[in-house]
Amino acid sequence: MADNTATTRTVVDKSKSYFPLAGLANDGWSTDDEATATCFCGAVQLSFPTHGPGFVGSFICNCSDCHKLTASMHATNFTIVDTHLKHLRGRENLKTWGQSQTIFVKTPGADNTMTNYFCSTCGSLMYRVGAAFPGVSILRVGSVDDFALHETKLRPTMEQFTKDRVSWKLPTEGATQFEEDGLHKQ
Ligand SMILES: [Zn+2]
Ligand SMILES: [Zn+2]
Numbered sequence: 001m002a003d004n005t006a007t008t009r010t011v012v013d014k015s016k017s018y019f020p021l022a023g024l025a026n027d028g029w030s031t032d033d034e035a036t037a038t039c040f041c042g043a044v045q046l047s048f049p050t051h052g053p054g055f056v057g058s059f060i061c062n063c064s065d066c067h068k069l070t071a072s073m074h075a076t077n078f079t080i081v082d083t084h085l086k087h088l089r090g091r092e093n094l095k096t097w098g099q100s101q102t103i104f105v106k107t108p109g110a111d112n113t114m115t116n117y118f119c120s121t122c123g124s125l126m127y128r129v130g131a132a133f134p135g136v137s138i139l140r141v142g143s144v145d146d147f148a149l150h151e152t153k154l155r156p157t158m159e160q161f162t163k164d165r166v167s168w169k170l171p172t173e174g175a176t177q178f179e180e181d182g183l184h185k186q
Pocket of ligand 1: 039043044119123
């Protein structure tokens with residue numbers, strides 16, 4: 001049997017940059033001001049600011065759309081102002097798919113289309129763009145190469161659509177809770 005005792009585990013100090021094996025690319029980086037996000041196959045790489053004004057915030061979304069499009073129980077997202085989002089490589093490799101039957105249908109007649117931008121080689125969802133969120137792109141914390149940032153600057157401060165959260169998942173510690181849309185209320 002495998003030995004799972006705590007004494008045999010390697011403890012990672014995530015207060016410092018930490019780039020584990022995560023996909024084929026090994027050229028992700030972070031500085032005091034910026035960091036990269038890369039798809040699983042490495043074809044697409046973005047860079048973004050890790051603090052304001054280009055960095056808006058990080059949040060958990062439990063909505064029913066996010067269940068489907070992550071094939072999991074929630075999405076861990078962060079919002080970047082479009083003028084601060086850089087495509088370092090692979091922009092031509094991004095495929096888009098959008099539809100308007102989203103959870104953000106609030107105003108009758110309004111365009112509620114949300115569009116996914118994903119790597120056409122490996123399928124990694126890199127960001128979403130929504131008519132209800134002009135001027136920003138919603139990226140995915142899990143695609144950020146420096147895993148230390150998942151614990152620090154990109155740690156979610158807001159959690160939304162808690163009404164759709166599965167009963168076996170706890171509220172995220174330290175995140176302001178919203179039963180439905182929190183993005184337009186912050
Ligand atoms: Zn890819
Ligand atoms: Zn969602």
